[in-house]
Amino acid sequence: MANAMLHQTVGTLQLHGSSGIHCQDGNNSVRLVPKGFKVEVGFCKRGICSSGEKKFSVIQASASQTSVFDPVLSPSNNGTHESLKKSNEAALILIRHGESLWNEKNLFTGCVDVPLTKKGVEEAIEAGKRISNIPVDMIFTSALIRAQMTAMLAMTQHRRKKVPIIMHNENEQARVWSQIHSEDTIKQSIPVIAAWQLNERMYGELQGLNKQETADRFGKEKVHEWRRSYDIPPPNGESLEMCAERAVAYFKDEIEPQLLSGKNVMIAAHGNSLRSIIMYLDKLTSQEVISLELSTGIPMLYIFKEGKFIRRGSPIAPTEAGVYAYTRKLAQYRQKLDEMLH
Ligand SMILES: O=C(O)[C@@H](CO)OP(=O)(O)O
Structure with a gap:
């Protein structure tokens, strides 16, 4: 799990497709944001987010952050x-x-x-x-x-x-x-x-x-x-x-x-x-x-x-x-x- 320093900011995420980012209040569910997204790592402070365009507060991580990858989105290392x-x-x-x-x-x-x-x-x-x-x-x-x-x-x-x-x-x-x-x-x-x-x-x-x-x-x-x-x-x-x-x-x-x-x-x-x-x-x-x-x-x-x-x-x-x-x-x-x- 991520253990880098997190600091709060506010942004807009465009979520698309069935494999869009999802996050739940309170559990620090940190996800890799795929290419094209405005922020790197996000977690929703206002409950559950699903597909579609959502505005919500995000926690942004430092560049060295390791995150829990969504396996569907995670790039292969091979x-x-x-x-x-x-x-x-x-x-x-x-x-x-x-x-x-x-x-x-x-x-x-x-x-x-x-x-x-x-x-x-x-x-x-x-x-x-x-x-x-x-x-x-x-x-x-x-x-x-x-x-x-x-x-x-x-x-x-x-x-x-x-x-x-x-x-x-x-x-x-x-x-x-x-x-x-x-x-x-x-x-x-x-x-x-x-x-x-x-x-x-x-x-x-x-x-x-x-x-x-x-x-x-x-x-x-x-x-x-x-x-x-x-x-x-x-x-x-x-x-x-x-x-x-x-x-x-x-x-x-x-x-x-x-x-x-x-x-x-x-x-x-x-x-x-x-x-x-x-x-x-x-x-x-x-x-x-x-x-x-x-x-x-x-x-x-x-x-x-x-x-x-x-x-x-x-x-x-x-x-x-x-x-x-x-x-x-x-x-x-x-x-x-x-x-x-x-
Ligand atoms: O019964 C079915 O669902 C299909 C495939 O087995 O049959 P058909 O060969 O008629 O497409």
């Missing part, structure tokens, strides 16, 4: 990450969750929160092996357990052995109660942000129905239209277009800025929320995206460089030479891991 930032390059891994119990039963799942099967667990572990040499600084998952299990299981295989930690920003108390008070521990952690916007598309009245039985009842063509058209929603559900609207907006608002700042990101999500994001990344037309099928548990790698997404395919195995030859930075990261671990 040299390779620093150089990635400078060269404005970052890795983006997309992974559809492993097989769920309803995939196995061939049921429409949508936003029903179903866990992985044993096979799904194995797929997630296998996916983790494939990406075990690729840097991951932040993880975004949907709010659904099958995506979260996949992300966590995959990270058990990562060679860097950082600890993925789910951020609890649902209310101020959850935020405060889940705070980490050691900078060293934060540096060895990967923030995991769970967002409903990355959920599977909501399948409306089809949720829980058997796909084959539904096709038998309503006809193959109708069910294919519900499942694979772009703008026709299933009864009381979301079309792919509606799903894309919220998933891509979230990607642009919350994920792209992290990539821009050099953070390497993994997204664990779903068939349709990922198809939506891939449509945006690969500039697919609505015709092209409807024939895009994603397998469960297969990671896909993109490189974000100079504002562009470059599709690099799927790492086949952690040793696959091609993946690490994709960019010098990835090769360097891997070499660094080899040196650290031998």
Whole structure:
């Protein structure tokens, strides 16, 4: 915790996004203020502050101050990450969750929160092996357990052995109660942000129905239209277009800025929320995206460089030479891991 001399001043903070500064009266909760903010360290004297523009009294710290970092905002200290930032390059891994119990039963799942099967667990572990040499600084998952299990299981295989930690920003108390008070521990952690916007598309009245039985009842063509058209929603559900609207907006608002700042990101999500994001990344037309099928548990790698997404395919195995030859930075990261671990 901070122990530098604090002195009082008054200022204005612009707080933005879900990861804005938050502070609570009386507990000296000192946070790093990200770039662009007017003061360095602040703590709210008038109770709880959240996102939005707030005026409040702040305590300003001396320059030598150490502070409790918000793990979401804290910059990585890893040299390779620093150089990635400078060269404005970052890795983006997309992974559809492993097989769920309803995939196995061939049921429409949508936003029903179903866990992985044993096979799904194995797929997630296998996916983790494939990406075990690729840097991951932040993880975004949907709010659904099958995506979260996949992300966590995959990270058990990562060679860097950082600890993925789910951020609890649902209310101020959850935020405060889940705070980490050691900078060293934060540096060895990967923030995991769970967002409903990355959920599977909501399948409306089809949720829980058997796909084959539904096709038998309503006809193959109708069910294919519900499942694979772009703008026709299933009864009381979301079309792919509606799903894309919220998933891509979230990607642009919350994920792209992290990539821009050099953070390497993994997204664990779903068939349709990922198809939506891939449509945006690969500039697919609505015709092209409807024939895009994603397998469960297969990671896909993109490189974000100079504002562009470059599709690099799927790492086949952690040793696959091609993946690490994709960019010098990835090769360097891997070499660094080899040196650290031998
Ligand atoms: O049931 C679902 O939620 C999805 C993904 O499994 O099915 P579909 O293949 O129809 O998009």
